[in-house]
Amino acid sequence: MSLALSGIGVSRGVAIGKAHVIMRGSVDVAECSLPDNLIEDEISRFLNAVETARQQLEAIRQRIPKDTRADIAAFIDTHLLMLDDATLVITPVETIRELHCNAEWALKLQRDAVVAVFEQMDDAYLRTRRDDVDHVINRIQRLLLDTGQGEIHIDAGTPENAIVLTDDLTPAETVLLEHQGVIAFATEYGGPLSHTAILARSIQIPAIVGARGIQHYIKEGETLILDGLQGLLIVAPDETTLAYYLEKQKKEQQRSSELATIAEKPAVTLDDIPITLLANIELPDDIEAVSRENASGVGLYRTEFLYMNRSTPPDEEEQYERYMAVIDALKGKPLTIRTLDMGADKEMDSSTLRCSNPALGLRAIRLCLKNLSLFRPQLRAILRASVHGPVRMMIPMLSNMQELRQVLTLLEETRNSLLRNKLAYSPDLKIGCMIEVPAAALSAAEFIRHLDFLSIGTNDLIQYTLAIDRVDDEVNYLYDPLHPAVLKLIKMVIDAGKSAGVPVDMCGEMAGDPRFTRLLLGMGLSEFSMHPSALQEVKQVINSSSITLLTPLVDELLHHTTPDRIPASVDMLNSLN
Ligand code: PEP
Ligand code: MG
16 A cells, blocks of 8 residues: 655655665763763863764765766865864863763753754754754764764665665765765755755755654655655555656656756746846855856845854955955856845844844844944945945845935945045945835835835745744744735835836745746746746746736736635646646
């Protein structure tokens, strides 16, 4: 009898093969108290384990074939760098000395402290970086405990077309799987933004994470279907199911070969309307993806990542250099630098920024206008950088005209002070704001009279329109991009831009979700900014759509469709040939 199990699909594609179950279990650590005379030996034991972990990772790095893309191998470098980090190495040594405890326990205490910091972050990407901490710490723990459960190895006994089922995979193991003939994998743990998930997408191997309980239900060698889009595992499929998935697999393969050829093509609709596709970037790693995915530029550079995980903010010079590096790497493509969106979810220093209702508190532009010593160096750095390439500056979370006037006055003051200091800036720096607050959407026509562009931040716009904390799991079922109120606000902003002849783009997640591409095209959106990995799929939808056909259909949907029918109407748009 066949059985279906589900998890989170993180890398699409259909794999049909045999289960290869590798469960290593969790690393259990007990506390031991050590006498004075054993402390130095314990520290040496710990440092030896760290050194062995480094040698293991370096050996894996050597085994990666030379033609592997640099960004894939870079995931292993991230783990190697963590082994050089004082937080993971020096602090446990101090703990062994202070508490007279065993190395495993000192490392566990440090792991818990670091993970607690990551868990407070409401930025989903940074929160999942705790997986990397766990992967590195587990590697050292396993060496200390001498469990013999090191790297996952695919040996001679492994079934052909193996689908690996395991508790968790490190990025290093994921990279190697590709070269060991494994066709897909599913893990019990891990999230969609983990490096393992990102890697699975990069190397295009179908994958599922968070498939709890797989080890209890699936036996070694059983026939399996893994659907990486639906997050589905089908064990011992019957003939009808198998035939259905063989067909689906064929279509998926066709789709991915089309995607592979689309990167070089421009985004143009069937009725010849060019659409601008931009990238959202956060970390230096993302910049390479901008040119790889052939984005027209950067629609959102989240600068808050320069301020995180450090005790003092970057000064003007450091920021200037970072912006210059991004401008250089973009080779003439436009860069939209968003001013600091810190506070609330993205905390810099929890002691100074904590408030009772963080999402509605002192964040983004509000925080900057209250802390000019934080804001002024950024304005100076952006203005100075604007000499070296096409730069735009974007203000987050603007909610009223007073704030906008304050920012424009500050910019004028900053230009004057740069003149006095004989430092160059570009008079052409374009200034825009994000539309993330319903009040801003309703005021778009007024804002636009003082600005060069608007960018719709749907992540926050949805949160504030529907009064749901975007990081609270209890209410995420209410997070609905298709809510008529959200669609009305988006449409108002696009229309306000059109009437004033001012460009409007969208940089929230909705822009990178191909399910909404046709809807947004029909609403009149012509600039989309998204995570680089989403670009080709969105382009594929654009290149198979006609705006002439979509506009009246979307108009009908917005004005005459009852709210509960909107998702079905959007599906209908997506099924048009
Ligand atoms: C948004 O709110 O849509 C947005 C892009 O900003 P962030 O996700 O960084 O808050
Ligand atoms: Mg936002």
